[in-house]
Amino acid sequence: xxxxxxxxxxxxxxxxxxxxxxxxxxxxxxxxxxxxxxxxxxxxxxxxxxxxxxxxxxxxxxxxxxxxxxxxxxxxxxxxxxxxxxxxxxxxxxxxxxxxxxxxxxxxxxxxxxxxxxxxxxxxxxxxxxxxxxxxxxxxxxxxxxxxxxxxxxxxxxxxxxxxxxxxxxxxxxxxxxxxxxxxxxxxxxxxxxxxxxxxxxxxxxxxxxxxxxxxxxxxxxxxxxxxxxxxxxxxxxxxxxxxxxxxxxxxxxxxxxxxxxxxxxxxxxxxxxxxxxxxxxxxxxxxxxxxxxxxxxxxxxxxxxxxxxxxxxxxxxxxxxxxxxxxxxxxxxxxxxxxxxxxxxxxxxxxxxxxxxxxxxxxxxxxxxxxxxxxxxxx
Amino acid sequence: xxxxxxxxxxxxxxxxxxxxxxxxxxxxxxxxxxxxxxxxxxxxxxxxxxxxxxxxxxxxxxxxxxxxxxxxxxxxxxxxxxxxxxxxxxxxxxxxxxxxxxxxxxxxxxxxxxxxxxxxxxxxxxxxxxxxxxxxxxxxxxxxxxxxxxxxxxxxxxxxxxxxxxxxxxxxxxxxxxxxxxxxxxxxxxxxxxxxxxxxxxxxxxxxxxxxxxxxxxxxxxxxxxxxxxxxxxxxxxxxxxxxxxxxxxxxxxxxxxxxxxxxxxxxxxxxxxxxx
Amino acid sequence: xxxxxxxxxxxxxxxxxxxxxxxxxxxxxxxxxxxxxxxxxxxxxxxxxxxxxxxxxxxxxxxxxxxxxxxxxxxxxxxxxxxxxxxxxx
Numbered sequence: 001x002x003x004x005x006x007x008x009x010x011x012x013x014x015x016x017x018x019x020x021x022x023x024x025x026x027x028x029x030x031x032x033x034x035x036x037x038x039x040x041x042x043x044x045x046x047x048x049x050x051x052x053x054x055x056x057x058x059x060x061x062x063x064x065x066x067x068x069x070x071x072x073x074x075x076x077x078x079x080x081x082x083x084x085x086x087x088x089x090x091x092x093x094x095x096x097x098x099x100x101x102x103x104x105x106x107x108x109x110x111x112x113x114x115x116x117x118x119x120x121x122x123x124x125x126x127x128x129x130x131x132x133x134x135x136x137x138x139x140x141x142x143x144x145x146x147x148x149x150x151x152x153x154x155x156x157x158x159x160x161x162x163x164x165x166x167x168x169x170x171x172x173x174x175x176x177x178x179x180x181x182x183x184x185x186x187x188x189x190x191x192x193x194x195x196x197x198x199x200x201x202x203x204x205x206x207x208x209x210x211x212x213x214x215x216x217x218x219x220x221x222x223x224x225x226x227x228x229x230x231x232x233x234x235x236x237x238x239x240x241x242x243x244x245x246x247x248x249x250x251x252x253x254x255x256x257x258x259x260x261x262x263x264x265x266x267x268x269x270x271x272x273x274x275x276x277x278x279x280x281x282x283x284x285x286x287x288x289x290x291x292x293x294x295x296x297x298x299x300x301x302x303x304x305x306x307x308x309x310x311x312x313x314x315x316x317x318x319x320x321x322x323x324x325x326x327x328x329x330x331x332x333x334x335x336x337x338x339x340x341x342x343x344x345x346x347x348x349x350x351x352x353x354x355x356x357x358x359x360x361x362x363x364x365x366x367x368x369x370x371x372x373x374x375x376x377x378x379x380x
Numbered sequence: 381x382x383x384x385x386x387x388x389x390x391x392x393x394x395x396x397x398x399x400x401x402x403x404x405x406x407x408x409x410x411x412x413x414x415x416x417x418x419x420x421x422x423x424x425x426x427x428x429x430x431x432x433x434x435x436x437x438x439x440x441x442x443x444x445x446x447x448x449x450x451x452x453x454x455x456x457x458x459x460x461x462x463x464x465x466x467x468x469x470x471x472x473x474x475x476x477x478x479x480x481x482x483x484x485x486x487x488x489x490x491x492x493x494x495x496x497x498x499x500x501x502x503x504x505x506x507x508x509x510x511x512x513x514x515x516x517x518x519x520x521x522x523x524x525x526x527x528x529x530x531x532x533x534x535x536x537x538x539x540x541x542x543x544x545x546x547x548x549x550x551x552x553x554x555x556x557x558x559x560x561x562x563x564x565x566x567x568x569x570x571x572x573x574x575x576x577x578x579x580x581x582x583x584x585x586x587x588x589x590x591x592x593x594x595x596x597x598x599x600x601x602x603x604x605x606x607x608x609x610x611x612x613x614x615x616x617x618x619x620x621x622x623x624x625x626x627x628x629x630x631x632x633x634x635x636x637x638x639x640x641x642x643x644x645x646x647x648x649x650x651x652x653x654x655x656x657x
Numbered sequence: 658x659x660x661x662x663x664x665x666x667x668x669x670x671x672x673x674x675x676x677x678x679x680x681x682x683x684x685x686x687x688x689x690x691x692x693x694x695x696x697x698x699x700x701x702x703x704x705x706x707x708x709x710x711x712x713x714x715x716x717x718x719x720x721x722x723x724x725x726x727x728x729x730x731x732x733x734x735x736x737x738x739x740x741x742x743x744x745x746x747x
Contacts, residue, residue, distance in 0.1 A: 001653075028467055049652045054466045054645070059492040063459035066452065066489075070432075070463025073450060074471070078463070096453050223448040223464060224471050226427040230394070230443050232451035241397060242443060242451075383680040387734045399733060404685035404710070409732020417729065561729035599687045 001050035004189035013151040013178040014039035014081075017107060017171065018047065020155030021079050023192045026105070027053035028071035028078035030064040032086060035119040036175040037109040040081035061086035065093040065106065072102045073231070075222035077159055081107035083175075084126050085116065087133070094168050095134035098257060100231045101166035101210070101218065103197055105158045108170060109178040110287075112362065121364045122175035124287055124338040128345075130170050131316045137254055139261035141268055142170040142316040144286040148182035154313070160195035161268065165260055166217050172315060174338070176288040176366060204228060210253075211238040216260040261317055269314040271322045275301060279308025281380035282330045284323060284347050286312040288366045289336050296372035300380070307376050315343065320350040327351035332379040334359060336367045355379070392416035392426070394446050401440055405599020407558035407584030408438050411505055414561055415476070416445065418568035429472045432461045434481035437512045437586075438505040441476045455485030458493045461500045469499070469642045472572060479506040480518040483539055487519070494548035494577045496641040501571040501578045506541060507586035515589035522623070526593045538623075545579040546618040546634045552578035553634035555621060557606035558585060560630060567632065576640045583628060674741040675721035679712055683735035686710030690727035690736050696720040699727065 004023045011019075018040050021029075029044040031037075041057065048055035054071070058064040064080045071078040082090065087108045097104055112118025113125045126133075130142040141161050143154045155171055162169040198219040200207045209229040212218045218238075221227035234242040235250045243249040261268065275297060276282065285293035290311040300307035310326045312319060323346075327333050333351050335344040336359035344358040357379045361367050384390055384398045393416065402408045419426070426447050433442035435454035442449035452460045457475045465473045475482075482490050482504050493500060509527050510516040516529040520541065524533040545553045552571060556564040564582060571578040585591060585602035596602045606628060613621070614631040621629040677698065684706055691699045691713050698721045702714035713736065721738065728737045 028463070030463060049649050052649075056462070056466060058459065058462075059488055062456065063462075063489050063492070066456040066459035067463030067466075070450075070460035070465075071467035072463075074430075074464045074467035076467045078467075092453050093456065096456075100450070223430045224428055224468050228426065228447050228449075230449045230451070232443065233453055234451065239396075241394070242440075383683050384734050386678070387680060387737055388739075389734060389737075393734070399683055399685075399708075402732065405687035405689070406732055409734075410730060413729060413731065413734065559730075561726065565729070599689065600692055603689060603693075 003051045004192060005186050006188045007186055009184045009186065010181055011148065011184050012039065012181045013145070013148045013173060014109070015043050016148045016151040016184050017081070017155045017173070017178070018043040019186065020152035021105065021159065022047055022051055023152070023186065023189070024077065024156040024159035025194050026077045026079050026159060027051065028068065028076040029053070029055050029080065030058050030067035030071070030078070031080045032058055032061045032064050032082065034083045034086045036111055036178050037081040037083050037107060040107060061089040062093060065090040065097070068104045069093060069097050069100070069102045072104050073223055077103070077163070079105040079107065081109065083109050083111050083119070084113045084123070087126055087129065091133040094140070095136055095138065096233045097168040098134070098138045098140065099233045101220070102168070103162040103166050103220070104168050105155065105162055106168055106170050107155070108172050110172060110174045118364070120175065122288060122338060122366060123362070124174055124289065124342070127172055127315055127339070128342040130172055137258060139258050140168055140170060140316060141165065141261065141314070142172050144172050144312060144315050145177055146287055146290045146311065147177065148180060149184050151177060152184050152186060156192060160193065163195045163197045164217070165264065166197065166220060167261065172287070174287045200227065208238045209240045210236060212256060216256055216263065265317040269317055269319040269322070271313055271319050272311040273326065274309040274311070276308035276310060276326050278306050279326065279329070280306040280331050281334065281376050282308050282310055282326045282332070283334045283336065283372060283376065284310045284312065284326070285336050286315060286343065289338060292367050292369045293336060293372050295369035296376060299369060299373050300376045305376060305380050307380065312343070318346045318350070320346070323347055323350035324352065327354040330354055332357060334372070334375050334379055336361065336372050336375070338362060338366060389413070389416045389420060392419055392446055394444055397444055400444055402437060403588040405585060405587045406437070407507060407582070407586070408441065408505055410558040410561060411438065411476070411503065411564070411582050411584060412441050412444060414564040415503065415568055417565045418572060421565070422569055422572055424472070424572060428470060429474065430464055432457045432464070432473065432475045434477035434486065435512070436478035436481050436510065438476060438478045439481065455481050456489065457481070458486060458489040458500065458502065462493055462498050465498055465500050466642065466645070473500045475500055475502045477502070477504060479504060479508065479520040479541070480510045483519045483541065483544070491544070491548040494545060494550040494579070497549060497551060497577045497638055498641045499575050499577065502580070503568065504541065504579070504581045505584045506581050507584045507590055509586060509590040511586045511589045515593065527590070540619065540621055541581045542621045542633050543618040549577070550579045550634060551576035551636050551638050553618065554579070554632045555581040555583065555630050557583040557610055557628060557630060559603055559606040559610065575643070576638060583623065673723055674743070675718060675723050676739045676741050677715045677718055677721060678737050678739070679714070680735045681712040682707040683733045684708065684710060684712035685733050686712070687732060689730045693730060694727055695724060696722055
């Protein structure tokens with residue numbers, strides 16, 4: 001059966017995401033039904049057996065992410081998909097994945113929140129939670145797809161980033177991108193870039209599971225390969241042994257887990273800029289809202305306003321240098337979000353003295369191009 | 381620290397981490413001992429064994445055993461172990477954890493893994509309280525027992541773990557105390573040689589924290605309770621397998637064959653691949 | 658144990674002899690081995706080990722029947738028994 005569905009397709013975002021995972025080599029999915037991510041699980045239930053992978057519906061989201069980490073440590077590329085309420089449940093184990101440096105992909109198809117909220121309608125209310133949701137100091141990588149094609153492409157990228165940096169990587173989609181249907185071009189398998197985790201160079205007996213290479217990422221042995229290593233969520237040394245009373249170990253470990261992402265941020269973050277070179281008003285947007293923002297920016301240009309769009313593809317680590325650069329020459333930055341003000345805080349921080357305006361919209365529809373255009377006219 | 385390397389079981393231990401952190405007289409050391417004895421008697425392939433533990437004193441056991449091991453978040457070892465077992469079914473996956481970790485916060489994962497009959501082997505150290513955090517009440521704390529969060533006596537009825545395991549679908553269920561060292565090793569060996577979800581409850585002493593508050597100040601006093609009160613009743617009704625000051629019913633309660641989750645999954649995959657165009 | 662080819666007719670000589678090894682600084686003084694030995698082979702010593710407790714000492718090695726209970730019931734890997742290997746009886 002086909003592993004990579006090479007060809008031109010008309011499919012929904014959730015399906016494209018699942019196919020992206022398969023193309024990237026995902027062979028383990030554990031999940032729990034939740035609107036609007038259920039279709040990812042259903043599609044995986046059908047496709048995992050076809051590609052020799054494992055699908056299991058676990059008893060809750062906590063079990064799902066725990067099983068994903070277990071499968072990752074057993075050597076498989078593993079994924080789960082959920083929405084806000086499930087994402088909240090998963091936070092503790094996301095921390096475990098960070099602490100044990102378990103590569104895995106978690107898809108959060110954001111819906112209206114907080115709490116049970118609006119299960120069938122879009123939101124962008126979990127984007128700060130993506131960075132800060134688990135306790136403790138840590139860094140993760142989070143990507144934001146704006147199209148069904150990106151639901152495929154960014155899922156592949158998420159797996160590659162997870163494997164490269166041994167970090168849980170989040171795909172922060174929204175209900176509209178997940179449920180809408182668009183054209184998706186899936187390349188031949190050999191053209192899909194796939195990255196696998198670094199394997200140990202040292203033999204068993206000499207391998208230290210948490211001794212990093214120069215890129216701050218330790219090579220990863222898996223269960224059953226003879227390395228007989230220990231991993232724990234407790235603060236641990238390079239052997240993986242608990243060292244809960246040792247401040248030096250804590251500082252070294254936690255700083256490295258953060259630096260692993262921060263110091264590689266330039267390689268990790270990417271954005272898409274449109275008409276930014278001479279932009280006097282910059283719209284910073286992501287997800288489905290960026291589609292409306294692009295339309296608004298184009299219309300603004302037709303009306304003689306020098307507007308530009310900076311679309312965030314990576315949400316975390318936050319692309320601060322890109323934002324700073326775009327904001328520097330501009331007179332105003334507008335951040336339309338389907339929340340009460342989340343990424344706008346990061347934009348304000350990066351934009352420094354350039355005024356930043358938040359355009360909040362909650363409820364069933366993303367911002368319309370007209371709403372964003374009106375803001376461009378008002379603040380530009 | 382160097383002393384343990386002469387012990388015949390040293391090769392099963394991460395000797396750099398020994399002596400372990402457990403209190404004098406704690407049952408956890410006996411459970412660890414019985415487990416490595418089982419590995420030794422069976423000459424288990426140590427490269428294909430994974431030990432997963434949860435949070436609690438017994439949760440430290442994974443760090444002491446010289447095999448691939450993982451110490452999870454509280455209550456989640458069974459879910460993690462399920463991921464490992466399904467990803468690599470050829471591995472022997474053993475969960476070693478405590479009564480609170482497996483049956484309070486972890487209760488949901490236990491019953492579902494048992495229901496599915498995933499081939500993981502679970503050893504539960506039941507010491508009647510949350511020892512690591514100073515001795516709070518747990519799902520197996522006896523009625524009227526004194527703990528730090530039941531200073532007036534526990535008013536909750538405890539679980540009967542063998543009944544719970546049997547009712548959830550576990551295909552091997554046994555209970556021993558830390559006094560029954562040889563039977564415990566025998567049950568562990570049985571678990572390691574069979575398929576399907578297997579469970580051993582080990583009634584274990586926590587003299588420093590539980591015993592001290594409940595008129596059993598030393599490991600020996602708790603061990604004497606186990607010795608005097610235990611009654612071996614193999615294959616008796618799990619629902620009647622009580623634990624009380626007068627009577628601790630031990631033995632094997634369930635030992636049946638049932639297709640495992642992995643077997644059903646494999647059969648399904650074969651069927652699907654056959655039907656493929 | 659007799660030399661190859663010889664059979665010992667002396668039951669006492671044929672009985673396996675034990676060597677009991679105590680890793681003194683590992684003992685945490687729980688007392689299980691001393692208390693539960695069926696042959697009272699062990700007793701608490703007066704010595705104080707690195708952990709500040711009295712480890713066991715062997716008081717009657719001859720009586721040991723190699724049941725292995727002490728070794729199995731020790732929580733700290735502080736005691737083990739082996740059969741003595743001697744040619745021509747011990």
